[in-house]
Amino acid sequence: MEDREFGFSMSEEQSSMKDTVAKLVKSMVMGNAAHEMDNNKIIPREIIDKVWELGATVSTVPEEYGGYGMEYSPIMNTIFLEELAYGDMALAIAATLPSMFIYAIMEMGTQEQKKKYLPLYCSPAYKACTAAVNEPQFRFDAVSLETKAEKQGGKYVLNGRKCFVPKALESGHLLVAANADGKMELFIVEGNNPGLKIGERGKNIGLYALESYPITLENCEVSADDRVGGDQGCNFNRFLQKTRIAMSAIGTGVSRASFEYARDYAKERVQFGEPIAYRQSIAFMIAEMAYEVDAMRLMTWKAASALEAGRDAKRESYLAKLYAGEMTMKITDYGVQILGGHGYIRENPVERYYRNGRGIAILESMAMV
Amino acid sequence: MINLEMTQKMIDVKSGMNNMATNMLRPISRHYDENEHQYPAELDVFRSIKIMNRPKKKKAGEEAKPEKPESRRLGSNLSTVIVIEEMSWGDLGLLLSLPNAGLGNAAIVAVATDEQMEKFGDKWASMAITEPGSGSDSGSITARATLDGNEWILSGEKIFVTCAERADVAVIWATVDKSAGKSGIKSFLVEKGRPGFKLEKLEHKLGIRASDTGTYVLDECRIPKENILGSAEVKQSTEGFKGVMKTFDNTRPLVASMALGVTRAALDLTREKIEEKDIKLDYEKNPNNVSATEKEFYMMEANLEAMRLLTWRAAWMMDNGEFNNLEASMSKAKAGRCGTLIVQKCCELLGPLGFSCENLAEKWMRDIKITDIFEGTGQIQHLIVARNILGYSSKQLK
Numbered sequence: 161m162e163d164r165e166f167g168f169s170m171s172e173e174q175s176s177m178k179d180t181v182a183k184l185v186k187s188m189v190m191g192n193a194a195h196e197m198d199n200n201k202i203i204p205r206e207i208i209d210k211v212w213e214l215g216a217t218v219s220t221v222p223e224e225y226g227g228y229g230m231e232y233s234p235i236m237n238t239i240f241l242e243e244l245a246y247g248d249m250a251l252a253i254a255a256t257l258p259s260m261f262i263y264a265i266m267e268m269g270t271q272e273q274k275k276k277y278l279p280l281y282c283s284p285a286y287k288a289c290t291a292a293v294n295e296p297q298f299r300f301d302a303v304s305l306e307t308k309a310e311k312q313g314g315k316y317v318l319n320g321r322k323c324f325v326p327k328a329l330e331s332g333h334l335l336v337a338a339n340a341d342g343k344m345e346l347f348i349v350e351g352n353n354p355g356l357k358i359g360e361r362g363k364n365i366g367l368y369a370l371e372s373y374p375i376t377l378e379n380c381e382v383s384a385d386d387r388v389g390g391d392q393g394c395n396f397n398r399f400l401q402k403t404r405i406a407m408s409a410i411g412t413g414v415s416r417a418s419f420e421y422a423r424d425y426a427k428e429r430v431q432f433g434e435p436i437a438y439r440q441s442i443a444f445m446i447a448e449m450a451y452e453v454d455a456m457r458l459m460t461w462k463a464a465s466a467l468e469a470g471r472d473a474k475r476e477s478y479l480a481k482l483y484a485g486e487m488t489m490k491i492t493d494y495g496v497q498i499l500g501g502h503g504y505i506r507e508n509p510v511e512r513y514y515r516n517g518r519g520i521a522i523l524e525s526m527a528m529v
Numbered sequence: 530m531i532n533l534e535m536t537q538k539m540i541d542v543k544s545g546m547n548n549m550a551t552n553m554l555r556p557i558s559r560h561y562d563e564n565e566h567q568y569p570a571e572l573d574v575f576r577s578i579k580i581m582n583r584p585k586k587k588k589a590g591e592e593a594k595p596e597k598p599e600s601r602r603l604g605s606n607l608s609t610v611i612v613i614e615e616m617s618w619g620d621l622g623l624l625l626s627l628p629n630a631g632l633g634n635a636a637i638v639a640v641a642t643d644e645q646m647e648k649f650g651d652k653w654a655s656m657a658i659t660e661p662g663s664g665s666d667s668g669s670i671t672a673r674a675t676l677d678g679n680e681w682i683l684s685g686e687k688i689f690v691t692c693a694e695r696a697d698v699a700v701i702w703a704t705v706d707k708s709a710g711k712s713g714i715k716s717f718l719v720e721k722g723r724p725g726f727k728l729e730k731l732e733h734k735l736g737i738r739a740s741d742t743g744t745y746v747l748d749e750c751r752i753p754k755e756n757i758l759g760s761a762e763v764k765q766s767t768e769g770f771k772g773v774m775k776t777f778d779n780t781r782p783l784v785a786s787m788a789l790g791v792t793r794a795a796l797d798l799t800r801e802k803i804e805e806k807d808i809k810l811d812y813e814k815n816p817n818n819v820s821a822t823e824k825e826f827y828m829m830e831a832n833l834e835a836m837r838l839l840t841w842r843a844a845w846m847m848d849n850g851e852f853n854n855l856e857a858s859m860s861k862a863k864a865g866r867c868g869t870l871i872v873q874k875c876c877e878l879l880g881p882l883g884f885s886c887e888n889l890a891e892k893w894m895r896d897i898k899i900t901d902i903f904e905g906t907g908q909i910q911h912l913i914v915a916r917n918i919l920g921y922s923s924k925q926l927k
Binding site: 163164165166167168169170171174235299300301302303304397400423426427437438440443444446447448450451452454455456458459461462465466468469471474475476478479480482483486 | 530531532533534535536537538539602603607812813814815816817818827828830831832834835836838839841842845846849859862863908911912914915916918919921925926927
């Protein structure tokens with residue numbers, strides 16, 4: 161394969177996508193709107209619809225399944241996610257949620273699965289479908305899940321508990337990750353499967369606006385045809401890679417929002433007769449935030465570049481998420497610290513960024529590229 | 530187009546240089562650490578290679594070379610940071626001792642006239658800026674140059690000069706008019722052996738001991754009038770000085786890439802030892818469910834990646850003619866500090882192996898420290914980044 165040119169600058173298409181999302185986010189989310197969403201614990205449907213109308217999620221789905229058949233670009237997806245998360249992390253997850261289900265089936269599903277499921281969700285209107293990967297326990301690990309899938313004749317029986325399942329209640333289908341004899345697999349579970357119990361909406365440190373639920377799988381029966389990839393199963397690590405890159409992109413967006421807010425505040429806040437940004441102790445924190453946000457984004461792009469080149473991105477995606485998890489916490493912490501007491505008050509968004517930012521390192525598979 | 534996958538050309542440059550570093554630098558690394566000030570004669574083979582040179586001017590009628598396909602193109606700055614990372618992986622002190630590749634040579638290549646190029650282009654040139662009372666604040670230097678007929682008379686003391694002994698000629702920073710502040714600062718070419726120009730002493734250092742660092746004393750040293758680099762005119766504005774400082778935008782990513790090389794050397798050894806104990810770094814498990822050693826390792830590797838991408842971006846921007854003052858300082862701020870911490874941590878993880886001189890880890894921990902100091906300390910880099918980000922002048926953010 162002919163090498164692509166190495167480079168750091170966005171193509172016209174990429175910057176125009178960035179601008180489009182940035183405009184949308186600025187007009188509908190930034191400022192008070194995001195605070196209201198967080199406060200009222202709900203994302204207005206029209207905002208999700210507006211994001212969905214951009215068509216980013218379904219653009220790469222073949223036309224026969226309801227998409228536009230455009231070239232799949234993980235890098236473009238990271239740009240999209242960063243801009244959304246810059247506006248609001250809950251929105252970034254909610255508005256792109258179907259991509260977890262859609263991309264997994266598009267890439268790893270059997271012909272029948274594609275035919276059956278893709279058209280359901282690749283429609284002009286946003287329809288929720290979700291993924292259940294995280295589990296409510298100490299030492300949770302996506303590569304050794306406690307939720308078990310047992311083969312019984314022509315079906316699988318799922319047992320276990322999941323948490324932070326976004327929009328579980330309104331989702332027509334859930335992609336459930338489970339341990340099938342030591343190999344992690346994805347199962348398509350219908351929302352009204354009698355073995356699926358959806359609990360009370362979860363309360364978490366962050367992402368107040370994103371409704372997420374704990375679910376319990378009690379002898380939840382799934383046809384063997386609904387194991388993603390059929391007899392072959394899925395490439396779970398690839399699934400993880402794509403979600404890890406997405407989480408890094410989201411972390412970059414949240415961190416950038418905190419950085420920019422703190423930067424502007426430090427220039428306006430006057431103490432001892434001059435802006436606090438005149439002091440090295442503040443200015444150096446801002447410098448560090450600036451280059452760490454860039455570093456996070458570059459690592460995200462690097463991992464996405466590997467996928468885009470058709471290469472395995474196991475190492476790059478793992479390191480990108482590890483880095484983003486660590487740095488998002490550091491930067492959003494600095495954001496609160498620079499605002500001091502004001503940063504602790506909920507009217508200032510750095511408070512929300514700090515709570516949301518905790519999720520980057522902890523949560524697995526909440527979004528996908 | 531964003532694409533951060535290395536091209537084949539980049540991979541080729543990297544592996545070629547790595548071979549060289551493995552075969553030529555690593556075997557003599559410890560020797561020249563232990564024998565500070567001894568000239569590494571093995572490096573003489575590099576004398577004929579013009580590392581610092583100007584692109585050849587096209588002769589009239591010469592046809593332009595056909596454009597290379599995009600993927601085969603590799604900008605000179607990006608190529609240089611890749612080369613420097615590999616060489617520093619081999620040995621940073623030796624890299625700094627490469628003949629005819631001093632900072633002084635960079636200055637000559639950048640601003641010398643054709644006549645000066647003719648005369649000094651093939652010589653090894655050191656760069657003398659720092660003084661006992663003037664470090665990061667290079668605008669405050671006191672060495673002075675006075676014009677006397679057809680000669681400049683130079684007086685002053687210069688410290689921390691890299692390749693002080695080995696260089697044939699020194700680029701000396703001195704002021705022609707102290708009252709003019711930064712605009713009065715000019716640089717002069719002073720050959721070894723001129724009366725009044727003396728190598729006072731050589732330092733004994735924490736690391737990069739293969740590289741000789743010394744003090745020059747100039748006592749009424751006379752040089753020809755034409756040995757000034759650039760114009761002798763003292764302008765009202767500080768544009769000239771800013772121009773000189775701008776060359777640091779080019780050299781900062783180079784220092785950052787030195788940090789990349791030494792850091793990677795330490796990480797490579799640490800990985801080797803981890804794997805010898807049958808621990809598999811699989812980049813898969815929740816990083817909180819693996820041993821502390823593994824998690825530390827992953828985090829350091831992630832940081833190295835971050836350092837490298839910031840560095841490559843700064844170099845790439847330069848190749849593309851983009852102003853990179855901010856990104857150059859970002860790369861050095863991150864790489865210098867973070868690299869230093871990583872190599873310290875590697876020594877800790879290596880345990881007794883990291884305290885012993887039986888292997889090179891302890892040396893790398895001493896060597897890496899310089900990358901957060903020379904070409905502008907980490908603190909200066911943070912100042913530059915912060916001023917850029919906040920839109921502040923040096924008066925607003927001191």
